[in-house]
Amino acid sequence: MSKRSLKSHTKYSKPAAGKLERKIKALLAKMTLAEKIGQMTLFTAMWAETGPTIDNNFMQYVREGRCGSIFNAYTADYTRSLQKLAVEETRLGIPLLFGFDVIHGHRTIFPIPLGEACSWDLALMEKSARIAATEAAAEGIHWTFAPMVDVARDPRWGRVAEGAGEDVWLGCRIAMARVRGFQGKDLTADNTVLACAKHFAAYGGAEAGRDYNVVDVSERTLAEVYLPPFKACVDANVRTFMPAFNEIAGIPCTASRSLLTETLRQKWGFSGMVVTDYTAINELVPHGVAGDLTQAGQLAIEAGVDMDMQGGVYFTQLEALVNAGKVSPAAIDEAVTRVLRVKAELGLFEDPYRYCCEKREKRRILSPGHKAVAQKVAEKSMVLLQNEGNVLPFNRNLRSLAVIGPLAEAQLELLGNWYGAGDGRKVVSVTAALRDKLGDKIQITTVTGCEVDDEDDSQFKTAVAAARQADAVLLVLGENGNMSGEAACRVDIDLPGMQNRLAEEVARAAQGKPVAAVLFNGRPLAISRLAKAVPAILEAWFPGTMGGQAVAEVLFGDTSPSGKLVMSFPRQTGQIPIYYAAKNTGRPISPDKYTSKYLDCANTPLFAFGHGLTYTTFSYGPVRLSATSMPTHGKIRAAIKVTNTGSRAGEEVVQLYLRDLVACVTRPLKELKGFKKIKLKPGASAEVKFTITAAELAFPGPDLEPLVEPGEFEVMICGSSSVASGQRFTLLP
Numbered sequence: 001m002s003k004r005s006l007k008s009h010t011k012y013s014k015p016a017a018g019k020l021e022r023k024i025k026a027l028l029a030k031m032t033l034a035e036k037i038g039q040m041t042l043f044t045a046m047w048a049e050t051g052p053t054i055d056n057n058f059m060q061y062v063r064e065g066r067c068g069s070i071f072n073a074y075t076a077d078y079t080r081s082l083q084k085l086a087v088e089e090t091r092l093g094i095p096l097l098f099g100f101d102v103i104h105g106h107r108t109i110f111p112i113p114l115g116e117a118c119s120w121d122l123a124l125m126e127k128s129a130r131i132a133a134t135e136a137a138a139e140g141i142h143w144t145f146a147p148m149v150d151v152a153r154d155p156r157w158g159r160v161a162e163g164a165g166e167d168v169w170l171g172c173r174i175a176m177a178r179v180r181g182f183q184g185k186d187l188t189a190d191n192t193v194l195a196c197a198k199h200f201a202a203y204g205g206a207e208a209g210r211d212y213n214v215v216d217v218s219e220r221t222l223a224e225v226y227l228p229p230f231k232a233c234v235d236a237n238v239r240t241f242m243p244a245f246n247e248i249a250g251i252p253c254t255a256s257r258s259l260l261t262e263t264l265r266q267k268w269g270f271s272g273m274v275v276t277d278y279t280a281i282n283e284l285v286p287h288g289v290a291g292d293l294t295q296a297g298q299l300a301i302e303a304g305v306d307m308d309m310q311g312g313v314y315f316t317q318l319e320a321l322v323n324a325g326k327v328s329p330a331a332i333d334e335a336v337t338r339v340l341r342v343k344a345e346l347g348l349f350e351d352p353y354r355y356c357c358e359k360r361e362k363r364r365i366l367s368p369g370h371k372a373v374a375q376k377v378a379e380k381s382m383v384l385l386q387n388e389g390n391v392l393p394f395n396r397n398l399r400s401l402a403v404i405g406p407l408a409e410a411q412l413e414l415l416g417n418w419y420g421a422g423d424g425r426k427v428v429s430v431t432a433a434l435r436d437k438l439g440d441k442i443q444i445t446t447v448t449g450c451e452v453d454d455e456d457d458s459q460f461k462t463a464v465a466a467a468r469q470a471d472a473v474l475l476v477l478g479e480n481g482n483m484s485g486e487a488a489c490r491v492d493i494d495l496p497g498m499q500n501r502l503a504e505e506v507a508r509a510a511q512g513k514p515v516a517a518v519l520f521n522g523r524p525l526a527i528s529r530l531a532k533a534v535p536a537i538l539e540a541w542f543p544g545t546m547g548g549q550a551v552a553e554v555l556f557g558d559t560s561p562s563g564k565l566v567m568s569f570p571r572q573t574g575q576i577p578i579y580y581a582a583k584n585t586g587r588p589i590s591p592d593k594y595t596s597k598y599l600d601c602a603n604t605p606l607f608a609f610g611h612g613l614t615y616t617t618f619s620y621g622p623v624r625l626s627a628t629s630m631p632t633h634g635k636i637r638a639a640i641k642v643t644n645t646g647s648r649a650g651e652e653v654v655q656l657y658l659r660d661l662v663a664c665v666t667r668p669l670k671e672l673k674g675f676k677k678i679k680l681k682p683g684a685s686a687e688v689k690f691t692i693t694a695a696e697l698a699f700p701g702p703d704l705e706p707l708v709e710p711g712e713f714e715v716m717i718c719g720s721s722s723v724a725s726g727q728r729f730t731l732l733p
């Protein structure tokens with residue numbers, strides 16, 4: 001290390017917690033306006049394409065002290081070389097901050113977040129985030145643009161893949177687990193990175209499920225549905241926030257002082273840093289709230305945006321805005337302080353190179369331990385949607401198996417979207433994994449049948465012939481990895497291309513034999529046709545690096561599926577938005593004409609939130625309450641006996657739903673308020689208990705502040721949101 005960098009280490013050696021603010025102040029006092037604006041600027045190094053390409057001379061800007069953070073760059077070697085420019089060639093030697101979208105793993109790729117959420121295993125989600133952080137931190141990355149905590153109820157929107165599904169209560173818990181996983185307790189540790197709660201707010205509410213589209217939600221829905229997971233992130237001490245691209249009721253989030261300052265900082269007490277989304281300040285011009293980039297920059301800083309991602313608006317406009325007296329030097333200092341604070345919290349002033357470590361990089365990336373966890377998460381994420389006649393697990397005594405479908409030999413596709421620095425060549429396809437597992441005991445034939453999304457059925461004959469000849473058939477269907485994620489929305493969410501027809505013809509040819517389908521996809525699909533054609537469907541999502549092996553384990557029963565849906569699967573795309581926590585309406589569905597329903601489709605989903613089968617069955621006794629009434633600040637205990645009524649051991653997610661029957665504002669028909677994951681041997685029973693307090697009964701009152709209102713509540717405990725009845729109690733005044 002050069003003298004210069006050592007000097008800067010001593011100069012900025014990590015202060016004791018109390019001294020941190022003074023150190024930052026002292027540094028700020030030495031900075032020119034241009035250097036300050038540099039700290040508010042983030043440019044891409046283009047190792048990954050995560051938005052529109054815009055040429056920038058980021059290396060030169062770093063050298064000039066005009067760019068304080070870089071994203072889309074990784075490896076110990078490369079980040080060190082960039083860090084050197086900042087530390088050794090700039091006047092003040094302020095270290096760079098490196099960001100990257102580490103969404104579901106860095107090199108070892110885990111299932112997409114939506115899939116992972118179906119495990120309902122918070123500890124495991126925290127662990128996978130920590131492994132992602134461990135690998136990323138070894139490659140020089142300090143900061144992930146995750147978790148995405150947008151509640152999403154429109155599966156046409158491709159970004160549902162990145163979140164935790166449709167539920168608010170579960171979404172909050174998952175958001176916190178992921179923040180804890182990424183950030184840990186000590187940001188200076190070599191296995192933690194800064195997390196970023198995104199996209200603030202209501203991005204999931206894009207009209208018509210089309211990415212970047214406007215959002216127009218009521219203040220109530222914002223407070224009740226979209227904001228809570230963000231608040232949960234603040235409670236978990238997330239250090240950075242990203243405003244959403246969209247507008248809400250006419251105000252783009254990047255220009256929303258009400259969101260970024262009044263709610264986030266003043267009401268919730270967030271002390272971290274706010275970074276825009278990719279070129280989001282520039283987009284205030286096409287949004288139509290700024291006439292030019294100068295005005296856009298002013299709106300963003302006034303709203304509370306500290307750092308400009310890739311747009312170069314602060315970079316080009318801020319100096320003039322300050323000189324013209326339109327932006328106060330104090331506003332700049334506040335933003336820079338927040339940026340320097342997170343750099344200091346990471347210990348970068350003590351050692352700017354602490355995250356660039358080839359040794360760790362070698363040891364940690366794709367380590368056997370990380371891969372084992374990735375396989376476990378993939379297995380736990382899978383949801384057995386249907387299993388008529390107990391087709392699954394396949395019998396080991398089969399002599400032959402036909403593996404048919406466009407994703408039968410896919411590798412890269414199993415990583416899905418946003419797969420960081422993942423490598424498709426490290427993925428074992430389902431067919432290869434089955435071959436590895438079964439050796440020559442079961443003869444495996446593979447036929448593609450058709451591509452994921454085209455109109456060519458010329459291989460159908462071969463597929464049908466293979467199905468006729470084999471003892472059993474596995475269809476491997478779904479979406480391509482790039483059909484979900486950012487800018488990847490679909491107007492019809494059935495299986496794309498010719499896949500339904502392929503499944504129907506193959507299943508007909510294999511009548512009387514076991515036929516199952518495994519699905520790889522990034523969103524709930526409207527698969528009514530497939531559900532009719534085949535008896536068994538295993539939803540495997542995009543399962544990541546170890547997905548092939550995980551599928552093979554589950555198909556042959558070495559592991560039982562235990563995932564439960566965190567997003568409803570509609571019967572048809574036209575039912576969207578469809579979610580379990582719906583309101584009753586004044587004319588709930590009945591056989592009468594003038595009620596809330598469709599002429600051509602049921603109201604219910606094909607597969608409900610919370611649904612998921614396994615290789616055994618569970619029965620639920622009646623819900624028992626410890627009392628029939630509860631004082632406002634008291635509690636009530638709810639219990640239920642759950643029995644494994646099948647012949648295999650199995651896991652069950654026992655779910656607690658509440659309904660507030662009469663309130664001053666309308667309440668959903670049911671809301672998830674708790675769950676317990678239990679494991680039971682065949683024939684065994686467990687007593688599952690929940691405690692209900694005012695916290696579970698509160699909702700935003702007429703002023704949108706939490707209200708606990710006396711009255712009658714219903715308690716439902718079940719294995720899926722589609723199960724209805726429960727026990728009632730009264731909350732006393």
Ligand code: NOJ
Nearest residue numbers: 050051101145277278486
């Ligand atoms: C745009 C996406 O909306 C955001 O989620 C992501 O973090 C940035 N690009 C950076 O890649």
